[in-house]
Amino acid sequence: MPSTTSSNLDTVRNWLLAKHPERTSIAADEDLIKARLVDSLSFVEFVLTVEEASGVEIDHETIDLEDFRTLEAIERKYF
Amino acid sequence: METVSYTSQWTAAARALESERSDALFVDPLARALAEPKGFELLDHYGGGGLVEFVAVRTRYLDDAIGDAVQKGIRQVVLIAAGMDTRAYRLSLPDDVRVYEVDHQALIDEKEKRLAQLGSPAPTVNLQRVGADLAGDWSAALRATDFDPAQPTLWIPEALLFFLTEEQSATLMRTFAANSVPGSQVAVDILSKALLRSPATQIFLSSLNEDGIPWLFGTDEPEEFMAGTGWTVRELKEPGEPGAGEGRWPYAVQPREVKGAARNWLLRAELA
Numbered sequence: 001m002p003s004t005t006s007s008n009l010d011t012v013r014n015w016l017l018a019k020h021p022e023r024t025s026i027a028a029d030e031d032l033i034k035a036r037l038v039d040s041l042s043f044v045e046f047v048l049t050v051e052e053a054s055g056v057e058i059d060h061e062t063i064d065l066e067d068f069r070t071l072e073a074i075e076r077k078y079f
Numbered sequence: 080m081e082t083v084s085y086t087s088q089w090t091a092a093a094r095a096l097e098s099e100r101s102d103a104l105f106v107d108p109l110a111r112a113l114a115e116p117k118g119f120e121l122l123d124h125y126g127g128g129g130l131v132e133f134v135a136v137r138t139r140y141l142d143d144a145i146g147d148a149v150q151k152g153i154r155q156v157v158l159i160a161a162g163m164d165t166r167a168y169r170l171s172l173p174d175d176v177r178v179y180e181v182d183h184q185a186l187i188d189e190k191e192k193r194l195a196q197l198g199s200p201a202p203t204v205n206l207q208r209v210g211a212d213l214a215g216d217w218s219a220a221l222r223a224t225d226f227d228p229a230q231p232t233l234w235i236p237e238a239l240l241f242f243l244t245e246e247q248s249a250t251l252m253r254t255f256a257a258n259s260v261p262g263s264q265v266a267v268d269i270l271s272k273a274l275l276r277s278p279a280t281q282i283f284l285s286s287l288n289e290d291g292i293p294w295l296f297g298t299d300e301p302e303e304f305m306a307g308t309g310w311t312v313r314e315l316k317e318p319g320e321p322g323a324g325e326g327r328w329p330y331a332v333q334p335r336e337v338k339g340a341a342r343n344w345l346l347r348a349e350l351a
Contacts, residue, residue, distance in 0.1 A: 043277050
């Protein structure tokens with residue numbers, strides 16, 4: 001069900017937008033780390049948000065940062 | 080100036096930004112001038128990641144630690160690697176409290192030159208500067224002043240430990256202990272190892288690395304680290320908690336049991 005997938009990814013996007021009121025949109029291929037939308041102190045919370053939105057359990061010890069760099073990478077890996 | 084000294088400019092820049100807020104945790108009127116020439120540029124380059132907020136919370140936490148220790152009777156406060164810190168120009172302490180800023184002589188010279196350009200403001204505390212090699216036997220230089228190791232001391236190595244290795248950090252704490260009597264305190268910020276390991280920190284860390292100021296030491300067990308150097312942790316906080324910038328921290332405070340969460344520790348320890 002693609003519509004469910006995109007609305008769940010929207011949960012992740014909205015979480016980021018809520019943390020960054022100066023932003024109105026985030027492109028699917030925008031580097032979230034370079035753009036400072038996610039940083040080390042918010043990373044754990046961010047991973048939990050992806051976990052809850054996708055329903056996929058994520059092992060925090062073996063995370064590959066590349067899977068979290070962009071919204072499309074997150075979608076590819078977890079949705 | 081050495082590269083690490085540039086970081087004292089960016090922390091000055093962060094203190095300037097905090098000072099200009101309506102809900103400022105402290106007001107440091109000298110910070111903006113001392114952030115020159117590169118502080119704001121560096122802050123922009125390294126910024127994000129809660130850096131500005133953390134500098135503000137840490138500054139206030141350590142201000143409070145000084146006030147508290149003085150109230151409990153401590154009369155010697157030693158600021159190790161004081162950098163461009165200007166506590167001595169804004170804290171109000173009893174006359175019999177002696178404050179020592181220990182740093183490399185070149186940095187002290189630079190700071191005094193800058194302060195002279197700002198009209199040589201008078202310290203608000205009883206201040207002495209001690210030039211010493213922080214990698215060498217700096218405590219001998221301190222003891223050559225009227226510093227009295229037989230009196231209780233509050234030691235503050237602010238924003239220093241992450242530039243040291245774990246072994247160097249432990250040596251520093253042991254040197255404090257060796258120059259302290261029971262009742263002496265350490266107030267300090269320490270990174271968590273999880274912060275250094277977090278995938279999201281790596282860009283920032285590699286940037287510091289390229290600039291020759293790598294962050295090295297962090298621990299997820301600050302109580303154990305301190306205990307191993309002779310100090311008993313009496314208070315351990317993270318930014319965002321009561322007494323450590325509650326309401327001013329833009330991140331959720333993760334419960335201690337959340338593994339892998341990047342943290343900053345703010346702590347006070349005592350020599351038993």
